[in-house]
Amino acid sequence: MTETLGAAKTISASGYDITPLPRAERDRLAAKLTPEERHILLDHGTERPFCGALLDNHEKGVYACRLCGLPLFRSGEKFESGTGWPSFYQPFDEAHIRSIDDHSLFMTRTEIRCARCDSHLGHVFPDGPGPDGLRYCINSASLEFKKGEGK
Ligand SMILES: [Zn+2]
Numbered sequence: 122m123t124e125t126l127g128a129a130k131t132i133s134a135s136g137y138d139i140t141p142l143p144r145a146e147r148d149r150l151a152a153k154l155t156p157e158e159r160h161i162l163l164d165h166g167t168e169r170p171f172c173g174a175l176l177d178n179h180e181k182g183v184y185a186c187r188l189c190g191l192p193l194f195r196s197g198e199k200f201e202s203g204t205g206w207p208s209f210y211q212p213f214d215e216a217h218i219r220s221i222d223d224h225s226l227f228m229t230r231t232e233i234r235c236a237r238c239d240s241h242l243g244h245v246f247p248d249g250p251g252p253d254g255l256r257y258c259i260n261s262a263s264l265e266f267k268k269g270e271g272k
Contacts, residue, residue, distance in 0.1 A: 133214045158187055161263055162188055166241075169205075179196075182196050184264040186237070191235055192267075193213050193264065194264070198211050202249075207261055208258050208259070218257075219233065231244060231246075240263065242264075243258045243263065
């Protein structure tokens with residue numbers, strides 16, 4: 122007898138299911154967001170600098186996607202960039218983030234989205250302090266901080 126497993130799942134190196142969320146599930150999760158969160162995550166908005174709730178958060182934990190809960194960044198890789206948005210020099214797992222060329226505002230930037238639910242997170246710039254020289258500039262509203270989780 123063969124077992125039917127349904128659609129194949131994609132599991133990241135860190136052990137998380139990153140299979141793209143079906144549209145209906147994404148809509149269900151989006152219904153719980155505030156209007157500001159929805160604007161940023163779904164309409165690719167950007168919150169004003171220096172007012173995000175997680176900018177000055179120095180507690181240890183994991184920053185997960187606000188919509189689907191996928192871990193995206195760790196507190197140990199957060200740094201003070203002076204830009205006014207929470208900044209990280211590397212992601213929790215490369216496979217948890219998708220990069221897209223963004224040609225809006227008359228410049229070329231790299232937009233980053235959650236690999237599982239496709240929500241907008243922020244942008245990545247090539248001037249970070251880490252080994253890869255990257256700076257992930259993220260909206261607080263795109264993240265949910267889970268205190269004490271991760272390393
Ligand atoms: Zn997500």
